[in-house]
Amino acid sequence: MCQLLGMNCNVPTDICFSFEGFSQRGGKTDEHGDGWGISFFEGKGCRTFMDINPSADSVVSNLVKRYPIKSLNVIAHIRKASVGEIKLENTHPFVRELWGEYWVFAHNGDLINFYPKLSGCYLPVGDTDSELAFCAIMETLKSGFSAKPDLSQLYALLCSQARRISGYGSFNFLISNGEFMFAHCSSDLHYLIRSHPFSEAQLKDLDMTVDFRTLTSENDRVAVIATQPLTVNEAWTKIAAGECCLFSEGKILAKSAASC
Amino acid sequence: MCQLLGMNCNVPTDICFSFEGFSQRGGKTDEHGDGWGISFFEGKGCRTFMDINPSADSVVSNLVKRYPIKSLNVIAHIRKASVGEIKLENTHPFVRELWGEYWVFAHNGDLINFYPKLSGCYLPVGDTDSELAFCAIMETLKSGFSAKPDLSQLYALLCSQARRISGYGSFNFLISNGEFMFAHCSSDLHYLIRSHPFSEAQLKDLDMTVDFRTLTSENDRVAVIATQPLTVNEAWTKIAAGECCLFSEGKILAKSAASC
Numbered sequence: 001m002c003q004l005l006g007m008n009c010n011v012p013t014d015i016c017f018s019f020e021g022f023s024q025r026g027g028k029t030d031e032h033g034d035g036w037g038i039s040f041f042e043g044k045g046c047r048t049f050m051d052i053n054p055s056a057d058s059v060v061s062n063l064v065k066r067y068p069i070k071s072l073n074v075i076a077h078i079r080k081a082s083v084g085e086i087k088l089e090n091t092h093p094f095v096r097e098l099w100g101e102y103w104v105f106a107h108n109g110d111l112i113n114f115y116p117k118l119s120g121c122y123l124p125v126g127d128t129d130s131e132l133a134f135c136a137i138m139e140t141l142k143s144g145f146s147a148k149p150d151l152s153q154l155y156a157l158l159c160s161q162a163r164r165i166s167g168y169g170s171f172n173f174l175i176s177n178g179e180f181m182f183a184h185c186s187s188d189l190h191y192l193i194r195s196h197p198f199s200e201a202q203l204k205d206l207d208m209t210v211d212f213r214t215l216t217s218e219n220d221r222v223a224v225i226a227t228q229p230l231t232v233n234e235a236w237t238k239i240a241a242g243e244c245c246l247f248s249e250g251k252i253l254a255k256s257a258a259s260c
Numbered sequence: 261m262c263q264l265l266g267m268n269c270n271v272p273t274d275i276c277f278s279f280e281g282f283s284q285r286g287g288k289t290d291e292h293g294d295g296w297g298i299s300f301f302e303g304k305g306c307r308t309f310m311d312i313n314p315s316a317d318s319v320v321s322n323l324v325k326r327y328p329i330k331s332l333n334v335i336a337h338i339r340k341a342s343v344g345e346i347k348l349e350n351t352h353p354f355v356r357e358l359w360g361e362y363w364v365f366a367h368n369g370d371l372i373n374f375y376p377k378l379s380g381c382y383l384p385v386g387d388t389d390s391e392l393a394f395c396a397i398m399e400t401l402k403s404g405f406s407a408k409p410d411l412s413q414l415y416a417l418l419c420s421q422a423r424r425i426s427g428y429g430s431f432n433f434l435i436s437n438g439e440f441m442f443a444h445c446s447s448d449l450h451y452l453i454r455s456h457p458f459s460e461a462q463l464k465d466l467d468m469t470v471d472f473r474t475l476t477s478e479n480d481r482v483a484v485i486a487t488q489p490l491t492v493n494e495a496w497t498k499i500a501a502g503e504c505c506l507f508s509e510g511k512i513l514a515k516s517a518a519s520c
Contacts, residue, residue: 088304
């Protein structure tokens with residue numbers, strides 16, 4: 001299994017604090033040491049840092065921890081390999097282009113006997129069930145709409161895809177096009193909204209505290225989504241099994257059972 | 261205009277020495293300070309480091325210079341913005357997936373009145389003529405072959421695309437699928453093959469020397485391709501205007517006018 005981390009904000013925000021704690025679980029405070037990756041949207045652009053070394057002890061993850069990249073949407077993943085060897089091509093997040101936008105996806109779980117028939121518009125490069133599921137979702141989106149539909153149509157299609165693919169196993173995932181962040185929970189996924197009045201947060205995996213009062217302005221809103229809560233003194237909400245959440249500008253826009 | 265750097269080898273090799281010199285041209289020894297990027301193939305996987313800051317003075321480029329990533333195919337680019345603002349989405353190299361492989365592309369030059377009609381299977385995210393040309397090439401490859409053809413067919417189609425798009429302006433470019441490196445020269449592109457017996461090389465842009473005799477074995481072969489030679493004491497070959505080169509395992513497999 002693996003762990004997921006997502007961030008969705010209304011103003012460009014760096015994820016250094018959350019990633020500092022999260023990355024410890026990649027070989028130090030937890031067993032997810034089979035590679036890691038993180039994708040940052042910056043405007044319409046997107047850059048991904050990844051490595052097959054454990055995130056707790058990687059030259060590249062040390063850069064990500066110390067280099068504050070301001071982003072509205074970030075997806076990170078630490079891997080405990082189940083399907084697919086420890087190789088760069090099996091390292092999440094995966095990225096594809098659709099309707100002239102980059103789409104980023106990361107998954108935690110296992111899909112059993114999942115062999116979707118793909119037309120070829122999106123094909124996996126590696127051999128994980130995760131990238132296969134991502135390609136299947138992307139193909140459904142592309143074949144469903146010749147141009148980008150409105151958000152409610154996108155949400156409905158993502159919910160129905162989450163429900164369909166969940167039939168094959170555990171399918172906790174995050175997907176983002178740089179505008180919104182969609183989350184589906186099969187078993188473990190939590191979120192937290194940080195907004196005014198801000199307070200101090202203490203990491204769970206590291207002796208590290210940050211006082212968000214000194215770093216934020218009144219209108220800032222940040223949603224953090226993680227497999228397991230990252231801080232010990234904040235109120236994380238568990239997303240129910242089978243539930244989908246749509247985050248935009250640091251708020252929950254929609255929340256519903258995957259069967260919507 | 262911009263500058264290109266490519267590497268194609270028969271054994272996984274790091275590009276630290278060449279990139280150290282090349283990156284100086286991004287704001288120090290030359291004016292290409294409007295962002296930079298570098299893509300490394302590792303197995304079937306591919307990771308890209310990029311930044312909108314000048315490569316001569318970027319936190320991320322400092323990591324790339326010091327972190328030896330072993331790769332068979334690398335493409336790097338430093339940008340002097342002409343078409344498209346200085347934004348991450350306009351930063352080369354660009355990456356897309358085709359036939360279950362990542363394809364990486366970077367371009368130096370300007371295309372005038374180039375408005376190809378794209379079906380939508382690959383669309384640009386940013387607003388450079390370069391990404392548009394890449395999408396046009398990818399669409400032609402995908403529509404030409406439902407599955408990956410043999411290398412000679414690929415080479416012929418890439419040559420014809422290079423010739424066609426060169427009709428719109430200056431089109432120096434590198435493209436790779438992780439197996440081979442294809443180069444087309446409109447104006448400036450040079451290459452060098454390093455093989456046994458190896459010798460010492462002195463960078464042009466920095467007081468730095470490396471003795472490849474101490475770092476290589478007899479069978480190693482490395483092709484380095486760059487807009488302008490990177491070293492002062494090696495014999496670089498200029499690729500003629502209108503010429504295409506196909507590099508594989510550190511050798512030139514084919515070389516021909518783009519009209520082939």
